[in-house]
Amino acid sequence: MNLAVIGTGYVGLVSGAGFAELGHNVTCVDIDAARIAQLERGEMPIVEPNLPEIVRRHAAHGRMRFTTDLAAAVANAQVVFIAVPTPSNDNGSADLRFVLDGAREIGRAIARYTVVVTKSTVPVGTADRVREAVARETRHPFAVVSNPEFLKEGTALADFLKPARIVVGAEDPRAIAIMRELYRPLMRTSDRMLVMDTRSAELAKYASNAMLATRISFMNELASLAESVGADIDMIRKTVGSDPRIGTKFLFAGCGFGGSCFSKDLRALVHTGREHDVHLTIAQSVYGANERQKHVLGIKVVSHFGGKLAGRRICVWGLSFKPETDDIRDAPALTLIAQLRNAGGAVVAYDPVAIENARLALGEGVEFAHDPYEAATGASALVLVTEWHELRNPDLERLKACMKEHILFDGRNVWSAQDARDAGFTYHGIGRP
Numbered sequence: 190m191n192l193a194v195i196g197t198g199y200v201g202l203v204s205g206a207g208f209a210e211l212g213h214n215v216t217c218v219d220i221d222a223a224r225i226a227q228l229e230r231g232e233m234p235i236v237e238p239n240l241p242e243i244v245r246r247h248a249a250h251g252r253m254r255f256t257t258d259l260a261a262a263v264a265n266a267q268v269v270f271i272a273v274p275t276p277s278n279d280n281g282s283a284d285l286r287f288v289l290d291g292a293r294e295i296g297r298a299i300a301r302y303t304v305v306v307t308k309s310t311v312p313v314g315t316a317d318r319v320r321e322a323v324a325r326e327t328r329h330p331f332a333v334v335s336n337p338e339f340l341k342e343g344t345a346l347a348d349f350l351k352p353a354r355i356v357v358g359a360e361d362p363r364a365i366a367i368m369r370e371l372y373r374p375l376m377r378t379s380d381r382m383l384v385m386d387t388r389s390a391e392l393a394k395y396a397s398n399a400m401l402a403t404r405i406s407f408m409n410e411l412a413s414l415a416e417s418v419g420a421d422i423d424m425i426r427k428t429v430g431s432d433p434r435i436g437t438k439f440l441f442a443g444c445g446f447g448g449s450c451f452s453k454d455l456r457a458l459v460h461t462g463r464e465h466d467v468h469l470t471i472a473q474s475v476y477g478a479n480e481r482q483k484h485v486l487g488i489k490v491v492s493h494f495g496g497k498l499a500g501r502r503i504c505v506w507g508l509s510f511k512p513e514t515d516d517i518r519d520a521p522a523l524t525l526i527a528q529l530r531n532a533g534g535a536v537v538a539y540d541p542v543a544i545e546n547a548r549l550a551l552g553e554g555v556e557f558a559h560d561p562y563e564a565a566t567g568a569s570a571l572v573l574v575t576e577w578h579e580l581r582n583p584d585l586e587r588l589k590a591c592m593k594e595h596i597l598f599d600g601r602n603v604w605s606a607q608d609a610r611d612a613g614f615t616y617h618g619i620g621r622p
């Protein structure tokens with residue numbers, strides 16, 4: 190099948206590569222000409238495991254193309270995916286400007302029956318608005334489908350190719366049949382496609398993200414209580430997670446979740462509720478709890494040093510919002526670094542892949558090192574924010590030798606508190622005694 194994917198970010202590029210892997214011909218479109226030029230040179234605009242190899246292979250075989258010419262890509266496609274950003278407006282609602290601009294452009298370009306699919310995370314009712322936007326521009330027949338994406342950055346391609354479920358919200362039987370055909374290679378072992386109306390599909394995506402965020406925030410709040418009462422959140426997590434009704438995933442306490450999705454989607458969900466006089470108090474609280482949680486690590490560091498960090502170097506390990514990605518959107522490290530700098534600290538940071546993005550976001554005033562131990566040299570404290578594998582088992586002797594003061598803040602509870610103390614460090618975790 191000939192497909193067009195509008196937007197070549199974490200979702201668009203990965204989906205495009207995934208569909209090419211399933212045997213389809215994919216034209217990836219972006220308004221960012223520099224990004225398209227980069228892709229044409231075989232360079233990736235994002236860091237995602239296995240993506241470069243797959244994109245380069247399909248580009249070489251002509252199954253993936255890159256262009257800024259949306260009209261040509263759409264005219265040639267049976268199915269067009271919208272995978273553009275849906276950031277938060279000031280009031281928390283989702284900004285649909287990019288989606289609706291895209292829909293209008295698609296409407297002007299379609300040349301025959303076309304399935305227009307929203308892959309972006311969009312509020313309930315957006316499919317209707319996309320339908321109106323396209324209809325105003327074309328006389329050709331078309332259908333609108335909601336096909337929200339559930340991939341996780343860091344394992345995005347694997348998630349796309351082995352999805353737990355494929356949600357298709359559609360009212361047009363012809364469009365549903367095309368979506369089935371499109372995803373057929375992923376259905377060999379089991380039919381993972383959940384077909385529903387567009388409104389349910391749109392809401393299902395928000396519900397999934399809100400549930401995952403709720404689990405994390407619930408454990409983060411319990412971690413604060415565990416700390417206050419002298420209990421160990423690791424044992425609480427293991428106890429809770431071993432109940433098969435609950436399961437072990439997304440129960441790790443830490444310094445808050447980041448990324449471009451959870452916070453924005455919680456706010457958009459709450460806003461949708463407000464528009465319909467339904468007060469989503471749980472989603473609202475989860476958002477607030479996470480905003481507070483993102484400050485917990487910084488508060489620990491600053492109060493350890495009596496409220497003042499002037500004259501001290503503080504080393505931060507990990508900048509991306511989670512391991513295996515260069516995405517720093519809403520990353521807890523950004524909140525922490527602002528706190529440390531406000532208290533007068535000199536921040537030196539290390540991350541395996543996210544330094545360039547962090548430099549753009551933070552500007553001057555933060556020093557970056559390309560080696561974790563170089564970053565820690567002369568530091569009064571080392572703060573782990575992102576649990577990259579290479580940072581999970583630090584060489585404590587080496588740290589002891591290069592740090593000025595021996596204080597560790599483990600924002601992800603991945604280090605052994607005992608080992609750290611045995612090596613002569615003061616250790617602070619999240620919800621650990």
Ligand SMILES: NC(=O)c1ccc[n+]([C@@H]2O[C@H](COP(=O)([O-])OP(=O)(O)OC[C@H]3O[C@@H](n4cnc5c(N)ncnc54)[C@H](O)[C@@H]3O)[C@@H](O)[C@H]2O)c1
Pocket residue numbers: 195196197198199200201218219220221224272273274275287290291308309310311338339340341342449450
């Ligand atoms: N990142 C994730 O893990 C993830 C997972 C599931 C769903 N989502 C949702 O998918 C959507 C996209 O997220 P993302 O992280 O891929 O965004 P992103 O910022 O990484 O990429 C978006 C791309 O769209 C391009 N773009 C914007 N307007 C355009 C237009 N009119 N025409 C062509 N290109 C345009 C941008 O230049 C950019 O390259 C959002 O709604 C997000 O909530 C994201």
